[in-house]
Amino acid sequence: MRIGVLVSGSGTNLQAILDAVRDRDLHAQVAVVVSNKPGVKALERASEAGVPSVVLSHKDFANREAFDAEVVRELRARDVELVVLAGFMRIVTATLLDAFPDRVVNIHPSLLPSFPGVDAQGQALRAGVAIAGCTVHLVDGGMDSGAILAQAAVPVFATDDEESLRVRILAQEHRLFPQVLQWFAEGLVRIEQDAAGHKRVHVASESRATFASAIDAVES
Amino acid sequence: MRIGVLVSGSGTNLQAILDAVRDRDLHAQVAVVVSNKPGVKALERASEAGVPSVVLSHKDFANREAFDAEVVRELRARDVELVVLAGFMRIVTATLLDAFPDRVVNIHPSLLPSFPGVDAQGQALRAGVAIAGCTVHLVDGGMDSGAILAQAAVPVFATDDEESLRVRILAQEHRLFPQVLQWFAEGLVRIEQDAAGHKRVHVASESRATFASAIDAVES
Numbered sequence: 001m002r003i004g005v006l007v008s009g010s011g012t013n014l015q016a017i018l019d020a021v022r023d024r025d026l027h028a029q030v031a032v033v034v035s036n037k038p039g040v041k042a043l044e045r046a047s048e049a050g051v052p053s054v055v056l057s058h059k060d061f062a063n064r065e066a067f068d069a070e071v072v073r074e075l076r077a078r079d080v081e082l083v084v085l086a087g088f089m090r091i092v093t094a095t096l097l098d099a100f101p102d103r104v105v106n107i108h109p110s111l112l113p114s115f116p117g118v119d120a121q122g123q124a125l126r127a128g129v130a131i132a133g134c135t136v137h138l139v140d141g142g143m144d145s146g147a148i149l150a151q152a153a154v155p156v157f158a159t160d161d162e163e164s165l166r167v168r169i170l171a172q173e174h175r176l177f178p179q180v181l182q183w184f185a186e187g188l189v190r191i192e193q194d195a196a197g198h199k200r201v202h203v204a205s206e207s208r209a210t211f212a213s214a215i216d217a218v219e220s
Numbered sequence: 221m222r223i224g225v226l227v228s229g230s231g232t233n234l235q236a237i238l239d240a241v242r243d244r245d246l247h248a249q250v251a252v253v254v255s256n257k258p259g260v261k262a263l264e265r266a267s268e269a270g271v272p273s274v275v276l277s278h279k280d281f282a283n284r285e286a287f288d289a290e291v292v293r294e295l296r297a298r299d300v301e302l303v304v305l306a307g308f309m310r311i312v313t314a315t316l317l318d319a320f321p322d323r324v325v326n327i328h329p330s331l332l333p334s335f336p337g338v339d340a341q342g343q344a345l346r347a348g349v350a351i352a353g354c355t356v357h358l359v360d361g362g363m364d365s366g367a368i369l370a371q372a373a374v375p376v377f378a379t380d381d382e383e384s385l386r387v388r389i390l391a392q393e394h395r396l397f398p399q400v401l402q403w404f405a406e407g408l409v410r411i412e413q414d415a416a417g418h419k420r421v422h423v424a425s426e427s428r429a430t431f432a433s434a435i436d437a438v439e440s
Contacts, residue, residue: 111331111334111349111351112349113334113347113349114331114333114334126416126418127333127368128367128368128418128419128420128421129331129332129333129368129371130355130368130369130370130371130427130428130429131331131353131371131372131373131429131431133351135350147348148347148348148349148350149350150350151349151350151351152351153351153373153429153431154429155427155428155429156428156429157427158422158423158428196346198346198348199348200348201348202378203378207350207375207377208350208375208376208378209350209351209373209374209375209376211351211373211431211432212431
């Protein structure tokens with residue numbers, strides 16, 4: 001399976017994917033990394049892993065669709081089958097989604113449908129939840145509203161601030177994201193539409209839920 | 221600590237509380253059970269545990285406030301300090317809440333703020349979440365919107381229907397609810413108001429998050 005990873009920043013989720021490929025936990029190849037920002041750490045990570053990368057500055061395009069059209073061109077040029085948004089800070093349009101139907105995935109640092117959009121960890125802390133987490137989901141036209149592929153839960157502690165919660169959730173993201181990509185690689189993911197037109201995800205013989213272990217909780 | 225439990229139906233959460241009192245896991249006394257429906261199983265459970273009960277049919281009262289005023293009278297007559305809604309299917313008013321400030325607690329079968337209101341399990345299944353759960357929270361004037369005391373998470377499986385998910389969550393409710401009541405009994409719960417006027421819960425030296433164990437997950 002050939003993966004294209006879209007990034008905007010430090011790329012720690014990209015690194016987790018590259019490490020999983022290296023360790024053969026993820027039977028896939030990162031065919032290209034596309035960044036909408038020059039000079040970001042994610043590009044270094046790609047380079048160190050020997051993965052080709054492209055910088056497409058969204059400022060050079062008239063609108064989102066024109067930018068996405070160029071992204072699609074780059075992905076297709078590398079025969080990408082699955083598009084992974086890994087800290088990609090741009091809203092994607094139908095131009096990208098229609099080019100890769102049901103094959104654009106994102107990770108979001110909350111247990112969706114709670115706390116979509118920006119600052120999910122801050123939203124969670126302000127809501128006073130006891131359990132937070134992250135969600136890998138298909139990308140659709142909405143804000144973090146696509147079908148849920150998998151979720152991981154973590155405890156929230158009285159001593160948490162946004163940074164400590166972000167780090168705890170991020171550790172789960174780094175585990176969960178490569179795992180879900182491996183499900184795609186193994187052909188375990190089936191996507192159906194229900195009577196109401198909502199997409200439903202079925203993952204053969206795998207649990208889509210994981211929980212930070214008691215040991216993780218004690219460590220924090 | 222003297223607890224008053226409000227019920228409307230079978231009262232399995234009441235039973236979990238009564239069992240925890242009997243087993244000395246909960247250092248409290250159920251002083252009275254109030255049901256808004258005659259003949260429900262919860263009243264049998266109270267009777268079997270030697271706990272006095274009262275039936276107040278909401279149909280006998282002109283409005284919610286008049287009903288709640290009578291509930292308050294019954295609770296005060298038994299020197300109740302903490303009011304527990306255990307499957308109580310009535311919206312409570314300021315008449316009750318003002319009589320027991322920050323001392324009315326409820327359990328809801330979702331990881332709030334996701335899926336408030338009725339049919340939380342159905343809402344969760346329709347949203348396609350991988351992780352569901354339950355929440356013990358303070359009751360305020362809103363719909364399942366009060367400050368969160370504790371949460372428990374469970375996995376959702378591809379084979380789940382509303383009943384199987386309800387049962388899995390209920391097992392966690394029966395564990396979580398007595399535990400939170402024990403925190404109140406031990407004086408571990410502190411409730412503060414933040415700058416924005418939102419109530420925040422602090423529980424001394426306890427994690428407010430629990431997860432169904434991997435064994436639970438495999439069993440299901």
